[in-house]
Amino acid sequence: MKPPEHTATPGNDIADPVARPDAAAKCAGTARYLADLAVPGMLHARTVRSTRPRARITSRRLPPLPAGFFVVEARDIPGRNRIRMLDDDWPFFAEDIVNHIGEPILLVVGPEAEATAMIASRVIIEYEDLPPILSLDDALAGLAPPLYGEDNCFAEYSFHKGDLPQARRAARQMVKDGFSTGFQEHLYLEPQGVLAVPEAGRLTVYGSMQCPYYVKKAVEQAVGEGRHHVRIVQTVTGGAFGGKEDYPSLLAGQAAVAALKSGRPVRLVLDRTEDIAATTKRHPSRIDFTTFLDENDDLLGMDVDILLDGGAYSGLSSVVLQRAMFAASGVYRVPHLHVHGRVLATNQVPAGAFRGFGAPQAFFAIEMHLENIALRLGLDPLEYKLRHALRRGDRTCTDGLVRGAVRLPEMATRLCEAAGYPAKQAAYTAGQGRYRRGIGLSLCYHGCGFTGQGEELIQGTIALHKRADDAVEIRVAATEMGQGAQTVLPKIVAHSLGIPLDQIHYENPDTDIVPDSGPTVASRTTMIVGGLLREAALDLKRHWQSGRVMDIRRTYHHPPHIHWDQEHFRGDAYPEYAWGVNVVEVEVDLLTGLVRVIKIWAQFDVGAPMDERTLRGQMEGGIAQGLGYALWEKLEVDDGRVQQQRIRDYTIPTFMDMPPVESGSVYNPYEFGPFGAKGAGELTLVGVAPAVAAAVQQAIGCPVDMIPVTPEMILRRIRNRKHAKPDSEIPPESSPRSRSRADT
Amino acid sequence: MSNEENGNNISRRKFIKGVGVGIAGSCVLPSLEQSAIAQAKEGGDAVHGGKELLSLTVNGKPVRVLVEPRMTLAELLREKLQLTGTKIVCNQGACGGCTVLLDGHAVYSCHMLALDAAEREVTTIEGLMTGEELHPIQQAFVDKDGYQCGFCTPGQVMAAQALLLRHPRPTREQVLEGMSGNICRCAAYPKILESALAAAEKIRKS
Ligand code: FES
Numbered sequence: 001m002k003p004p005e006h007t008a009t010p011g012n013d014i015a016d017p018v019a020r021p022d023a024a025a026k027c028a029g030t031a032r033y034l035a036d037l038a039v040p041g042m043l044h045a046r047t048v049r050s051t052r053p054r055a056r057i058t059s060r061r062l063p064p065l066p067a068g069f070f071v072v073e074a075r076d077i078p079g080r081n082r083i084r085m086l087d088d089d090w091p092f093f094a095e096d097i098v099n100h101i102g103e104p105i106l107l108v109v110g111p112e113a114e115a116t117a118m119i120a121s122r123v124i125i126e127y128e129d130l131p132p133i134l135s136l137d138d139a140l141a142g143l144a145p146p147l148y149g150e151d152n153c154f155a156e157y158s159f160h161k162g163d164l165p166q167a168r169r170a171a172r173q174m175v176k177d178g179f180s181t182g183f184q185e186h187l188y189l190e191p192q193g194v195l196a197v198p199e200a201g202r203l204t205v206y207g208s209m210q211c212p213y214y215v216k217k218a219v220e221q222a223v224g225e226g227r228h229h230v231r232i233v234q235t236v237t238g239g240a241f242g243g244k245e246d247y248p249s250l251l252a253g254q255a256a257v258a259a260l261k262s263g264r265p266v267r268l269v270l271d272r273t274e275d276i277a278a279t280t281k282r283h284p285s286r287i288d289f290t291t292f293l294d295e296n297d298d299l300l301g302m303d304v305d306i307l308l309d310g311g312a313y314s315g316l317s318s319v320v321l322q323r324a325m326f327a328a329s330g331v332y333r334v335p336h337l338h339v340h341g342r343v344l345a346t347n348q349v350p351a352g353a354f355r356g357f358g359a360p361q362a363f364f365a366i367e368m369h370l371e372n373i374a375l376r377l378g379l380d381p382l383e384y385k386l387r388h389a390l391r392r393g394d395r396t397c398t399d400g401l402v403r404g405a406v407r408l409p410e411m412a413t414r415l416c417e418a419a420g421y422p423a424k425q426a427a428y429t430a431g432q433g434r435y436r437r438g439i440g441l442s443l444c445y446h447g448c449g450f451t452g453q454g455e456e457l458i459q460g461t462i463a464l465h466k467r468a469d470d471a472v473e474i475r476v477a478a479t480e481m482g483q484g485a486q487t488v489l490p491k492i493v494a495h496s497l498g499i500p501l502d503q504i505h506y507e508n509p510d511t512d513i514v515p516d517s518g519p520t521v522a523s524r525t526t527m528i529v530g531g532l533l534r535e536a537a538l539d540l541k542r543h544w545q546s547g548r549v550m551d552i553r554r555t556y557h558h559p560p561h562i563h564w565d566q567e568h569f570r571g572d573a574y575p576e577y578a579w580g581v582n583v584v585e586v587e588v589d590l591l592t593g594l595v596r597v598i599k600i601w602a603q604f605d606v607g608a609p610m611d612e613r614t615l616r617g618q619m620e621g622g623i624a625q626g627l628g629y630a631l632w633e634k635l636e637v638d639d640g641r642v643q644q645q646r647i648r649d650y651t652i653p654t655f656m657d658m659p660p661v662e663s664g665s666v667y668n669p670y671e672f673g674p675f676g677a678k679g680a681g682e683l684t685l686v687g688v689a690p691a692v693a694a695a696v697q698q699a700i701g702c703p704v705d706m707i708p709v710t711p712e713m714i715l716r717r718i719r720n721r722k723h724a725k726p727d728s729e730i731p732p733e734s735s736p737r738s739r740s741r742a743d744t
Numbered sequence: 745m746s747n748e749e750n751g752n753n754i755s756r757r758k759f760i761k762g763v764g765v766g767i768a769g770s771c772v773l774p775s776l777e778q779s780a781i782a783q784a785k786e787g788g789d790a791v792h793g794g795k796e797l798l799s800l801t802v803n804g805k806p807v808r809v810l811v812e813p814r815m816t817l818a819e820l821l822r823e824k825l826q827l828t829g830t831k832i833v834c835n836q837g838a839c840g841g842c843t844v845l846l847d848g849h850a851v852y853s854c855h856m857l858a859l860d861a862a863e864r865e866v867t868t869i870e871g872l873m874t875g876e877e878l879h880p881i882q883q884a885f886v887d888k889d890g891y892q893c894g895f896c897t898p899g900q901v902m903a904a905q906a907l908l909l910r911h912p913r914p915t916r917e918q919v920l921e922g923m924s925g926n927i928c929r930c931a932a933y934p935k936i937l938e939s940a941l942a943a944a945e946k947i948r949k950s
Pocket residue numbers: 831832833834835836837838839840841842843852853854855
């Protein structure tokens with residue numbers, strides 16, 4: 001049986017694809033991205049960056065500056081030299097200390113881009129090196145002075161459920177496992193960039209960004225609270241994937257200060273090397289499990305320890321850690337649980353938001369762990385996983401209630417049938433010869449909306465403005481960055497009002513016009529912002545008076561049944577969950593270690609799709625980035641320096657790498673989502689890596705406990721197995737047992 | 745980065761010439777390239793002098809323009825001619841984002857000197873339109889949703905155009921091969937492929 005592809009749900013015509021409003025401009029080449037904008041009198045800025053991972057700046061020597069050129073540095077900041085984020089440690093410009101290679105020290109600003117770059121390359125910074133923390137191991141060893149606080153820890157949390165010590169005593173078996181994941185670079189194709197324009201009485205910053213109001217707050221802090229009217233306008237954004245959630249705040253603050261200093265517009269666009277070397281990355285992780293099984297081999301208790309590498313500044317790390325922790329036990333029912341997590345500071349490029357936001361690391365680990373337990377017990381991973389998967393009415397890891405139906409069993413069964421999973425799973429274990437096949441499966445969820453108390457803190461507000469000509473303007477801070485917000489949100493409004501789509505207008509956000517509906521992150525745009533828009537639209541419909549100007553606002557509050565205790569991490573960590581199943585088949589060349597992905601099958605429960613074609617784009621795009629994360633995207637930081645600084649060296653999936661993808665969605669409407677919608681943007685990436693890793697593990701008959709699974713790593717594993725002493729030699733078919741230690 | 749690696753005097757022009765037109769495969773470090781710009785500026789062909797007259801055809805119109813010898817074709821198009829549809833993504837000949845047609849063949853305009861386009865015919869994404877009307881390839885990308893963020897799209901469209909000029913009835917494999925030099929981080933690949941095939945179909949029928 002074939003899984004329904006891009007299921008069209010009867011009666012749910014909102015899902016029928018429509019022409020995207022940005023299509024013509026993007027395909028004609030007339031869409032204007034930040035670097036395409038030039039305004040009269042505009043100056044160009046170029047950043048001088050630290051070449052040391054940790055040092056005191058002893059001198060800054062500038063070459064002679066031609067007329068019209070100047071520099072901007074920390075002491076030029078009229079407000080506070082701190083980017084306003086969750087914490088208060090990240091400066092716009094380094095003061096006397098630098099904490100990572102690539103950290104901005106000053107800007108050279110001038111009328112001509114190339115000359116500005118030339119002058120910047122001739123600025124001489126002298127340093128006195130300080131003992132750096134160059135890795136998680138360094139951070140754990142604690143030999144160098146802390147970079148943050150007294151314990152060098154950006155955030156540390158733990159939470160409990162049930163009674164783990166009691167589970168430990170009652171257990172019949174204990175299984176230990178450990179996993180690690182690497183950095184990942186967003187590599188949005190449009191580099192980061194902003195343009196700050198001082199005008200009489202106000203300061204406007206245009207930029208490629210996800211979160212105009214984050215940027216606004218950062219700029220206000222840089223230029224001095226209340227001193228200027230700050231306005232932020234999002235320009236057409238060429239991809240973001242989380243990478244334009246945090247970093248644009250830094251760039252906008254810098255450009256704003258430069259614009260104020262000169263009284264002229266200043267454009268700051270990173271070149272590719274700078275963008276890769278200096279902007280945020282996905283957090284590397286180490287995740288360890290100690291799991292207790294009862295007499296039926298069922299999951300009784302689990303102790304999970306999560307360690308994230310946060311880089312030099314805290315940024316969004318504390319919330320990334322929370323999302324990772326709330327995914328620690330995956331989609332499974334674990335009666336007794338303890339989860340502990342820390343983010344440590346290192347003198348490396350700061351880690352930040354990246355599609356999935358902590359969840360991809362956690363799901364790689366938990367899914368591989370469950371796979372290993374099942375194989376160790378001689379059970380089919382699919383069966384074992386489904387046996388423990390959460391069902392409606394169960395309690396999540398934080399004791400939240402699973403309110404909606406969980407359709408994982410039927411999704412997984414259908415997908416596995418389509419993929420021929422059971423037969424292949426059995427056949428591939430006994431693979432022979434140079435080319436070996438493997439098949440892997442993963443189950444995952446993604447919490448839609450902000451983690452924990454986020455939605456209540458932000459209280460996103462939206463507005464609808466009906467004009468006299470009866471056209472309706474959507475006024476939200478949500479940004480289109482390729483994911484389809486400008487397609488989906490107008491559909492929600494048009495369908496709610498029952499008016500044609502071309503009567504709805506939704507421009508890129510301008511903070512002078514739109515209220516703060518929150519950042520464009522956390523798979524919240526369709527569900528939360530779209531939900532508010534639907535409510536407002538229904539209200540507008542009730543009071544509709546043709547020819548009259550009308551304004552409606554709505555502010556988000558959790559539905560009354562949602563409870564969250566931030567202090568103890570107890571309750572509903574998310575308003576709702578979206579679910580996914582991935583099956584991946586690979587072929588590994590044991591001689592070269594190269595992995596060929598033969599096919600990917602995926603099923604997602606996003607509530608109800610708001611546009612089948614846009615959803616398909618999210619599925620294929622998320623899956624491709626997940627594949628890159630699992631197999632090819634290796635970003636190494638050695639001695640504090642990012643090694644892969646060019647697109648050529650950092651290998652993202654190309655046309656040739658893209659395997660056939662058979663993906664679809666099931667209809668499982670969420671009561672409080674617009675037309676039943678939940679979130680979709682991140683879910684599609686989250687579960688790919690463990691399915692790939694499980695497939696490779698089966699193919700090579702050796703444990704895969706880290707990603708990316710590079711050819712070098714595969715060859716090393718195979719070699720080590722061959723050279724292992726006889727008593728520890730593991731027959732390929734039971735290899736994952738080598739990772740699992742059993743104590744009865 | 746700051747200036748710790750000065751003191752090599754490869755001019756950017758030589759560097760680019762050595763690599764050739766539109767071929768991925770250079771392995772010169774970016775820092776080196778960076779200082780090559782500085783060197784070039786300090787040398788004879790600085791901003792104020794040493795410009796050369798270039799004449800070429802861009803989107804069917806003759807263009808005569810004074811350029812600095814080290815200017816790339818992408819810079820000429822974007823900065824001098826305001827044809828900003830051509831995107832600069834890597835500026836290192838590695839991604840296809842800046843693809844334009846040179847006498848009907850796809851080239852990476854970031855990886856080629858403007859002067860090397862002398863007396864030749866350049867077509868950019870802007871040159872595909874007829875007035876306000878989209879070219880059938882552009883229309884196919886619209887119809888098939890062959891993009892997401894759109895930043896790679898001008899390059900993809902131009903690569904598709906070059907491909908279809910060569911193979912009016914391309915197979916799936918020919919499209920994959922012909923467009924393999926164009927990356928898309930949104931990974932709209934399946935839909936880009938469909939767009940290119942649909943465009944071929946459409947052009948054939950018309
Ligand atoms: S921008 Fe020219 S190839 Fe990447």
